[in-house]
Amino acid sequence: QVQLVESGGGLVQAGGSLRLSCAASRRTFSTSAMGWFRQAPGKEREFVAVIRWRDVNTYYGDSVKGRFTISGADAKNTIYLQMNSLKPEDTAVYYCAAWSAFLQPTTPPGYWGQGTQVTVSS
Numbered sequence: 001q002v003q004l005v006e007s008g009g010g011l012v013q014a015g016g017s018l019r020l021s022c023a024a025s026r027r028t029f030s031t032s033a034m035g036w037f038r039q040a041p042g043k044e045r046e047f048v049a050v051i052r053w054r055d056v057n058t059y060y061g062d063s064v065k066g067r068f069t070i071s072g073a074d075a076k077n078t079i080y081l082q083m084n085s086l087k088p089e090d091t092a093v094y095y096c097a098a099w100s101a102f103l104q105p106t107t108p109p110g111y112w113g114q115g116t117q118v119t120v121s122s
Helices: none
Strands: 002-007 010-013 018-025 031-039 046-052 057-060 068-073 079-082 094-100 116-121
Touching: 002 094, 002 116, 018 031, 018 094, 018 116, 031 068, 031 079, 046 068, 046 079, 057 068
Parallel strands: 010 116
Antiparallel strands: 002 018, 018 079, 031 046, 031 094, 046 057, 068 079, 094 116
16 A cells, blocks of 8 residues: 655745655555646646656656656655746646556556645736
């Protein structure tokens, strides 16, 4: 069982920055990748970013490329999402996710965190 706990959400003005963190507790199970999704009110959950541990390769959703950066260390079981140049449309609940077998960003994660709210005011 993998438990994921997010932190770092909050309220920020447009153009500002926030850094999210996600800590994973691993017991007998290893993740092959960890990442972030988000869901805005009335919208479907959207892929944001993922980091694959075996080659530290990263993938980003089109709406956040160039503004968000995912990082982390498998040994630390923690990932971060640095969000810069935030826009009101980035307002959403951000969810941490983990994969036991990651193939591509469309591979469904096996584990989810509870989510953290990010609100960007105009």
